[in-house]
Amino acid sequence: MVLSRSAAVLVAAVTGCLAKTPAGFEPASNTDLIVEFSSIAALNGAVLPKEVTATQPRVGTTTRLTGTSYAVIMIDLDIPTNTSSTNTLLHWMQTGLTPATSPTMLNTTRGQNMVFLLQNTTQTSPAAPYIGPGPPARTPLSHRYTQILVDTSAVTKQATSALETAAETRLGFDAMTVLMQAGLAAKVVAGNSFNVTNPGPAQNTNGGGFTNSTTGSSGGKGATGTGSVSSPSASSTFVTGAGSVTGPSSGFVLALLGAGAVFLGL
Ligand SMILES: *[C@@H]1O[C@H](CO)[C@@H](O)[C@H](O)[C@H]1NC(C)=O
Ligand SMILES: *[C@@H]1O[C@H](CO)[C@@H](O)[C@H](O)[C@H]1NC(C)=O
Numbered sequence: 064m065v066l067s068r069s070a071a072v073l074v075a076a077v078t079g080c081l082a083k084t085p086a087g088f089e090p091a092s093n094t095d096l097i098v099e100f101s102s103i104a105a106l107n108g109a110v111l112p113k114e115v116t117a118t119q120p121r122v123g124t125t126t127r128l129t130g131t132s133y134a135v136i137m138i139d140l141d142i143p144t145n146t147s148s149t150n151t152l153l154h155w156m157q158t159g160l161t162p163a164t165s166p167t168m169l170n171t172t173r174g175q176n177m178v179f180l181l182q183n184t185t186q187t188s189p190a191a192p193y194i195g196p197g198p199p200a201r202t203p204l205s206h207r208y209t210q211i212l213v214d215t216s217a218v219t220k221q222a223t224s225a226l227e228t229a230a231e232t233r234l235g236f237d238a239m240t241v242l243m244q245a246g247l248a249a250k251v252v253a254g255n256s257f258n259v260t261n262p263g264p265a266q267n268t269n270g271g272g273f274t275n276s277t278t279g280s281s282g283g284k285g286a287t288g289t290g291s292v293s294s295p296s297a298s299s300t301f302v303t304g305a306g307s308v309t310g311p312s313s314g315f316v317l318a319l320l321g322a323g324a325v326f327l328g329l
């Protein structure tokens with residue numbers, strides 16, 4: 064199955080499409096952001112096993128970036144809700160990344176790539192610590208995890224703090240609104256998206272994918288179905304996240320507490 068996946072990605076590469084943001088996503092980018100999880104290429108809509116994506120990926124670009132500071136933002140575009148529309152969730156925001164001046168060979172499922180990695184040489188704490196994908200057994204079973212790279216070189220302190228403040232509220236994270244507020248809407252320099260899919264079947268959904276959480280059977284099944292695998296990593300991410308982020312504050316923790324049950328498994 065890994066073979067067929069990489070074959071599909073190879074076909075995509077041959078057609079010239081390596082990595083970019085999904086159709087309809089704004090702000091869009093057609094410049095490849097290379098995203099790699101321990102030698103697995105997470106590019107251009109590839110479907111990855113959840114376990115592979117549990118810890119944050121390495122990201123880079125095939126051409127050398129000339130800026131001095133970048134932020135990577137990862138958003139789940141397919142959070143199920145009780146209505147027919149879906150919501151978004153911020154999975155990761157890391158600011159203060161600097162591009163390597165020399166390329167690194169990445170040996171991945173889509174071949175070998177010379178990539179200029181984005182490095183955390185300044186040891187900047189993430190504005191939103193990485194939460195690994197864990198789509199629940201609800202419609203939609205497959206989620207698009209979209210990454211954008213934002214050039215934050217020489218931006219004002221206010222722009223950076225606007226980003227960091229926005230990162231305190233993960234649920235409903237709207238990249239376009241956030242970047243416009245920070246004055247960074249035109250600064251998206253690369254993008255990518257990959258999917259992680261719950262094997263299903265979707266549990267007891269009602270319209271847009273509502274799982275009745277008041278009953279032990281349906282709500283419980285939905286939670287344990289994915290929870291048996293995702294809970295440990297999700298909750299440890301939660302604990303480390305909340306503990307290690309000193310800046311973000313009660314807003315972030317409250318958002319986690321308020322929506323925790325909903326999104327920690329997503
Ligand atoms: C969905 O509806 C249930 C039951 O009314 C409620 O408990 C739950 O919080 C709702 N979930 C969301 C994400 O609104
Ligand atoms: C790259 O990965 C392939 C498949 O895992 C392996 O056969 C090959 O030896 C690797 N090459 C290098 C240079 O690590």
Ligand SMILES: *[C@@H]1O[C@H](CO)[C@@H](O)[C@H](O)[C@H]1NC(C)=O
Pocket residue numbers: 119157183185186187188189
């Ligand atoms: C950057 O450094 C901080 C502090 O050491 C760490 O928490 C974070 O995970 C690092 N981020 C990346 C992308 O390596």
Ligand SMILES: *[C@@H]1O[C@H](CO)[C@@H](O)[C@H](O)[C@H]1NC(C)=O
Pocket residue numbers: 108109110141203204205206207258260
């Ligand atoms: C990725 O997820 C989206 C949203 O659910 C879905 O429309 C798309 O078909 C998925 N892609 C794959 C390759 O499964």
Ligand SMILES: *[C@@H]1O[C@H](CO)[C@@H](O)[C@H](O)[C@H]1NC(C)=O
Pocket residue numbers: 275276277278
């Ligand atoms: C959830 O299930 C319980 C028990 O079967 C039922 O009483 C309740 O009405 C259901 N709630 C919704 C919103 O469907």
